[in-house]
Amino acid sequence: MIGAMLSEAWIAMGANRLRTFLTMLGMMIGVGAVILMLAIGQGAQYLVDQSIASMGSNLFIVLSGSSTSGGIRMGSGAAPTLTVADAQAIAELPSVAAVAPNAPGTAQLVYGSNNWSTQVVGTLPSYLEVRDWELAAGYPFTDSDVRSATRVALLGQTVVKNLFGDEDPVGKTIRIKQSPYQVVGVLAMKGQSLDGRDQDDTVLIPVTTAQRKLFGTQFQGTVRYMMAQAVSAEAMPVAERAITQLLRQRHRVKEGAENDFTVRNLTALANTAAETTRVMSLMLGAIASISLLVGGIGIMNIMLVSVTERTREIGIRIAIGARSRDILLQFLLEAIIISIAGCLVGVGLGIGGAVLVNQITGTAVVITMSSVIMAFMVAAAVGVFFGFYPARKAARLEPIEALRYQ
């Protein structure tokens, strides 16, 4: 029975190829759009998830200046209030696992005939721990390097590529702002940060070296900001309170007065970013689904025309013994075949489109099996949903009326 119906559906669809194709086209475009949009959305989400993973976990960023009086003032007149000693005190808190003060600046690097301008960050060895950052080669600088402010450096991958090419940088000497620094290690690849910066385009040096020898600051011993890692996700609220309290105490902030620093929960910010991307990705999919809906309506439209055109045929079938469900199934099957065939091509179109977008614009795309399966199921459901009404209309025809139809 189903076999006969399939071949009848095939014949019926073949009888008006152009129309069948145009009907399928709606489905193809709909499914293709959904797949493409999901691929782009998931690509964005993948990037965000990657950056979050590369950021380090359970992180706070502590900035100089208050957040309540017109944003955070960084180096723009307001005195930096955070010190390395603050960082070391915070590190003693039981809810805090590690703290890394950051004294960043831009500097020109030279090796041989190559030079490269990049961000140089003065920090402590704990920085690697806070950021969950491995070394690809060499060793980190040590606390004694910090104590004696030696000229040693850890290079990010982008810096290595631009200064050294294929050469092994470990043990070599580079010049930062004319002064020689020995490369002791190379940082592992991190990729993009949440705000799209290349995290590998960086150099780490001891914070003391940065403060005293490289940048020199009018406020001795201060840092722009620091990163603190809580011992666990659960400990984050406790850590935030403890850090705030400690710093107020250390900075002698009076009861009721504003903080002269800002503690931000980076992990929460990252999660918000991830959530935003997820919502955006969903919205892309939802917007694309509208074209699926339009495709479905196209199927319904054509099936209604088809039922009307074939009224007499339906009458003949009913006269010689077709039951309602036989007719229903026949037309439903046709709608489902059209939508599934359209969907198959649409999946191809969507994947092809995603690859094209990736090649042309470099936008990250991720095609998952689940998005393909989902598009497929939705298409089948669209076929059933929009095919049902016309099929039922056919199944409910009165034999005598249908046979009289001209």
Place this chain on the structure above:
Amino acid sequence: MEGEPIIRISGLGKDYLTAAGSVPALQDISLAIYPGEFVAIMGPSGSGKSTFMNLLGCLDVPSGGAYSLNGTDVRTLDRDQLAQLRNAVIGFVFQGFNLLPRANLIDNVALPLVYAGVGKADRVRRAQEMLDKVGLGKYGASRPNQISGGQQQRVAIARALINRPRLILADEPTGNLDTRTSQEIMSLFTALNRDEGITVILVTHEADIASYASRLVRFIDGHLAHDGAVDHEMHGSVGAASSPRKGDGTSVRGEDAAPTAASPRNPR
């Protein structure tokens, strides 16, 4: 009279609802038709012949009266049960052939078997047999529009026969055919009636077509105007007899009464 009638009708009526109100197309028809009969239905245009056939074929529902087909009161059956009854008991032959234009002849002939739940291999085999029987065995892969009208009607007959019906209902089956082809088709009906005992009821407005039958029913203005054995000299006596009683003694089976397609009594 042998056994139960295949068709028993009493007080059957059909009103059509139109914009101008209710139009009585058939009124108070009562008759019985027995297995193996060959009945011709005649009457002027608009006298209710097609309406009657549609009721017999369970394609339309009567406005009143009782009808039992093959021992079943059709009023008790729902739509799908009626479909199955038609599929199992009736073979339809229409004036306009009513073949599926896109399907080939094998598929056209096999269609009733699809709805009877017969498997594909069996369907094709039996459809081929039927096409052979009506002399179109070679054309199985053709489409209806590739063969002549007479051939199409043969295909329709093959389709009507394929599920071994007890009853064939044919509404002006020769209406669109020339005389010679009409005779061929009528010979086919006669053979089916004579050799296989299939009950044949056919509508015609041509006396020479009706003369193939053994019993003649005549409608006038929705009334049963005549019901009796076919009078082979009836050309002059149209509508003379008027016995709207049940088929009393008019059921002729076989023998001399059956006007087998022997003599050339067609004046055309």
